Amino acid sequence: xxxxxxxxxxxxxxxxxxxxxxxxxxxxxxxxxxxxxxxxxxxxxxxxxxxxxxxxxxxxxxxxxxxxxxxxxxxxxxxxxxxxxxxxxxxxxxxxxxxxxxxxxxxxxxxxxxxxxxxxxxxxxxxxxxxxxxxxxxxxxxxxxxxxxxxxxxxxxxxxxxxxxxxxxxxxxxxxxxxxxxxxxxxxxxxxxxxxxxxxxxxxxxxxxxxxxxxxxxxxxxxxxxxxxxxxxxxxxxxxxxxxxxxxxxxxxxxxxxxxxxxxxxxxxxxxxxxxxxxxxxxxxxxxxxxxxxxxxxxxxxxxxxxxxxxxxxxxxxxxxxxxxxxxxxxxxxxxxxxxxxxxxxxxxxxxxxxxxxxxxxxxxxxxxxxxxxxxxxxxxxxxxxxxxxxxxxx
Numbered sequence: 001x002x003x004x005x006x007x008x009x010x011x012x013x014x015x016x017x018x019x020x021x022x023x024x025x026x027x028x029x030x031x032x033x034x035x036x037x038x039x040x041x042x043x044x045x046x047x048x049x050x051x052x053x054x055x056x057x058x059x060x061x062x063x064x065x066x067x068x069x070x071x072x073x074x075x076x077x078x079x080x081x082x083x084x085x086x087x088x089x090x091x092x093x094x095x096x097x098x099x100x101x102x103x104x105x106x107x108x109x110x111x112x113x114x115x116x117x118x119x120x121x122x123x124x125x126x127x128x129x130x131x132x133x134x135x136x137x138x139x140x141x142x143x144x145x146x147x148x149x150x151x152x153x154x155x156x157x158x159x160x161x162x163x164x165x166x167x168x169x170x171x172x173x174x175x176x177x178x179x180x181x182x183x184x185x186x187x188x189x190x191x192x193x194x195x196x197x198x199x200x201x202x203x204x205x206x207x208x209x210x211x212x213x214x215x216x217x218x219x220x221x222x223x224x225x226x227x228x229x230x231x232x233x234x235x236x237x238x239x240x241x242x243x244x245x246x247x248x249x250x251x252x253x254x255x256x257x258x259x260x261x262x263x264x265x266x267x268x269x270x271x272x273x274x275x276x277x278x279x280x281x282x283x284x285x286x287x288x289x290x291x292x293x294x295x296x297x298x299x300x301x302x303x304x305x306x307x308x309x310x311x312x313x314x315x316x317x318x319x320x321x322x323x324x325x326x327x328x329x330x331x332x333x334x335x336x337x338x339x340x341x342x343x344x345x346x347x348x349x350x351x352x353x354x355x356x357x358x359x360x361x362x363x364x365x366x367x368x369x370x371x372x373x374x375x376x377x378x379x380x381x382x383x384x385x386x387x388x389x390x391x392x393x394x395x
Contacts, residue, residue, distance in 0.1 A: 009037040024098035043077035103284035123272035134162035139359035141190030148235035151196030164341020251283035270312035295327035326358035
């Protein structure tokens with residue numbers, strides 16, 4: 001066969017972009033798994049493939065896909081595959097590329113495109129992440145906003161009690177698809193729409209003994225099948241502590257989400273919290289800021305005591321290059337509000353002031369709602385409304 005009729009290595013490389021690594025969800029060329037291709041004068045193709053691990057269980061499938069594509073190319077008489085293992089640097093590059101590709105995929109959720117999604121995360125438990133979520137949600141709602149709250153801490157659900165809501169989530173049929181109705185609570189002119197595993201169990205003492213896949217699927221249902229509503233301004237997701245399966249699943253399902261990290265002033269907590277920042281960035285999520293909870297305690301005599309140390313929130317913000325959105329002092333009203341279902345931000349006091357200030361910064365700077373005044377869709381809605389008003393009969 002003449003050289004012009006023989007496929008080149010680049011021809012075969014382009015063809016192998018159709019071979020997808022089932023685990024990483026990207027093509028093997030983009031991931032750097034095709035290290036080399038040669039085609040000799042007799043049409044024999046040799047392809048060197050490197051795997052993330054030598055014992056990769058998906059090797060057989062990748063082998064079948066590579067062979068079937070190359071063997072079908074005119075001018076190829078045989079295919080030989082050689083195998084290797086990626087270096088640590090190559091593995092890191094492949095994983096980063098896979099995460100980037102996932103972050104660019106369109107979402108398959110029931111969340112409106114203009115809803116701002118905030119993941120409230122922490123590196124460890126015990127820093128008051130759920131308390132911060134509940135108070136921030138309430139502070140946004142009393143501003144007249146519609147705020148969704150997703151309790152993604154499936155094992156340690158506490159949002160229903162903290163926001164003073166109970167009941168069972170109802171389902172409805174929508175075009176042949178089952179949908180879940182959130183539990184609602186009005187706060188002034190605003191509205192909370194709340195979803196939690198706490199609305200599905202018989203009582204809040206019930207232990208959920210779920211493994212990673214079940215946890216992921218449960219949270220995924222909440223993101224995809226809940227009727228959040230097209231008018232939702234914010235969706236706050238109370239994440240489980242740490243950097244595990246649920247965090248990766250949510251990042252994959254809602255790649256436009258932004259992250260607020262909660263820590264305490266303790267240096268030990270700050271060193272763990274930086275991992276949550278790292279995971280968010282590796283998943284190509286924007287980290288909007290840090291909230292330092294339990295920053296200090298002021299006694300009745302006016303003396304301030306740093307019970308859990310000092311400087312952790314500021315140190316985390318400086319190290320990560322992100323803003324410190326606020327510091328919430330230790331105050332009995334926060335714990336009492338969480339127990340009674342009336343978040344402290346609905347009352348008065350230093351903690352309430354701190355939460356309101358944080359909500360102001362979120363709306364004004366950290367995660368502002370989309371500006372739609374000049375949006376063509378919003379202008380069209382206004383024009384239709386004006387026409388409808390003009391056509392309405394005079395009273």
